[in-house]
Amino acid sequence: MNFNLSDLLGYSAAFMTTVAFVPQTLHSWRTRDLSGISLPMYTLFTLGVALWLGYGFAIGSLPVIVANAITLILAALVLWLKILSIRD
Amino acid sequence: MNFNLSDLLGYSAAFMTTVAFVPQTLHSWRTRDLSGISLPMYTLFTLGVALWLGYGFAIGSLPVIVANAITLILAALVLWLKILSIRD
Structure with a gap:
């Protein structure tokens, strides 16, 4: 079995x-209180995660792919709730 | 000149x-209002960034090193402010 320290890290x-x-995503989803979320900063963050x-x-790193795929879904959800809260 | 798409990304x-x-760090620093920060989650996040x-x-990725070195300093500062706010 090939133990790989970098993969473990x-x-x-x-x-x-x-x-x-x-918890940020759950909090935003439950309370619909998005007042503490900055739209420009969250947009920048979501684009950054993408x-x-x-x-x-590009570098073929599965940990980077998995972490950012999940975070992208969560961040996009919060961003969507933020946009909805502005429109209301 | 060698254009490298993965480095650019x-x-x-x-x-x-x-x-x-x-902005999170600046906000915490200026207001010292850390009530919205969860200690266990922020500890987990800071360890994760480390x-x-x-x-x-380990994988020799300079973008990952640079991004996380800066974020680690910022996250550790917010964590320290949070711990101070609990002790007060």
């Missing part, structure tokens, strides 16, 4: 930063 | 997600 990192992001996903594919 | 991603993180930094070194 990457998946641990991916797990931690992704899990830490979930680029990280592209970068993950 | 990586640095753009690093710039966006890092810049998007700065592991991403290690992963960046």
